[in-house]
Amino acid sequence: MIHIPNPSVGRRSVIAGAAGLLAAPATVFAQAASGSQSAVIDVNRARTEPIPIAVPDLGGDEQLGRDIAGVITNDLARSGLFRTIDHAAFIQSGPSGSTPNFQNWKPTGAQALVTGSVTGSGGQVRVEFRLWDILPGTQIQGTAYTTTQSNWRRIAHKMADVIYERLLGEKGYFDTRIVYISGTGPRDRRTKRLAIMDQDSENNRLLTDGSWLVLTPRFHPTRDEIAFMSYANNRPRVYIFDLTSGRQTQLGDFAGMTFAPRFAPDGSSVIMAVSNGGGSDIISVDLGSRTSRRLTESGSIDVSPCYSPDGSQIAFASDRGGDQQIYVMGAGGGGARRISFGNGRYATPVWSPRGDLIAFTRYAGDTSDFSIGVMHPDGSGERLLSQGWDVEGPTFAPNGRVLMFYRETRSQGPRGSGFSSRLVSVDITGFNERPVPTPTDGSDPAWSPLGA
């Protein structure tokens, strides 16, 4: 029996203490020199060399200073866009609060430097940090956070997001969580539980006890809620899970199975599939009034709907043309046009938060393997990012830069030996594929919005 702790894992607005800006010390402005090579790059221009960055332990509270620097280092290194300098190469550790001696940092090869300090009492901490551009010798950012000490990991992720944004020019994705399905036991009677963790695999929590099969969780864009599918009472339906109260509510009342839910970008409704005879239709259910609207009725399998980030269009998978392919239609339904024309069957379209790409699962075709890929919303520019048996179910980081999905391995025998299901992340360039560790097997990952 796995212990389910207090179900309340809602945490929006948990960091109550506002982030204050720290002015750069006056001396720094005198050092500022134009024309020097800066650590700040344009990440969208091309694949660039990782930015070398030094993240020495923060000053003040020794334990927290080391732990926070460790979380930041891990976040930045895993992104593949930073090269964190080994502490052994440091000439001096960063003095807190004052201007660093840049001459001591240049030989480490670092272009950017993070310094800071942690002070606190009575369960409250104040974390102050500064980001420096070493070659010109300028302060790029100075920020202080005040929060309860137990939030120290979130502060570290927020700092990593600030560093990422200031040096790469786009929002980060470190202060985020992953909701996924934890799987245990033999394949023919697998126990699946809703689970949630930070994006760096920490703070893993189980949200359901495994009594019923659960599948395909998705984060609400602005609230601490998850849409998912549950077989509760042997009636497979879409439910909303409230992370703050732990309460589960069935969404709508339909005669047939409801599945494959996703929230609308404004969070006011859920779009999902409902079985209808031998096929399935796409419906939208308003979360306030709970009224529903049928958007397709093709007699085929229409499934896996996903809105464009502006809410004007819906991508979905359908076998209306014989084989399963990806279609795009207007948000009100109608006018569906096929966009996938490559080799094989296409499934699970997921629109990038940037709007420029649709990620998908492709299978069959010229190999028996599965692929994770991306294409433009008009179907052009298809690229495969990962292949194998079986890769499935991409989800975008909120900045659209990273995809997470899951990979299953083949069973080697009739008892299912050798089977595993693990979460994996990959940069949308196809580089930097990494396992995302989970305590049990994992599948169906869904990335939260930033700060959720």
Place this chain on the structure above:
Amino acid sequence: MNVKTLGALAAVALVAACATKPAPEAPTPTPVAAGIVPGSQEDLVANVGDRVFYDLNSSTLRADAKGTLEKQSAWLAKYGSVNVQVAGNCDERGTEEYNLALGERRAHSAASYLKAKGVASARLSTISYGKDRPTAQGSTEEAWAQNRNAITSVR
């Protein structure tokens, strides 16, 4: 593969191990064993056949499947108080969400056939488990053939 370890259900299932060729006639049902209650799930499994099989990505009933469903409808006519659930399943070659729909389509095709053979709608329900409740746990053609099914069970 070692079918012995899978027990009686799997032995029945192997009849349709090949995905595309029509399966041979079902084996002679085992004589009613001592202890099997007429009209029970065990009776259905041992003496009728509780499941039908499908080709890859298909919900079309094959000739062998229709034969099994005809026997099921006769059995249901004999035991008029028995209600059943038809559960559609898929092999692992497909995405979770698509296979939920495909499993439902398979359950629907089997249940529709039973209705056409006179079984009252009120006695039938359907459910889909997609690829989440495989009978055979392997990743082979034989395992996949067993896992593309609709299984009738007494409620």
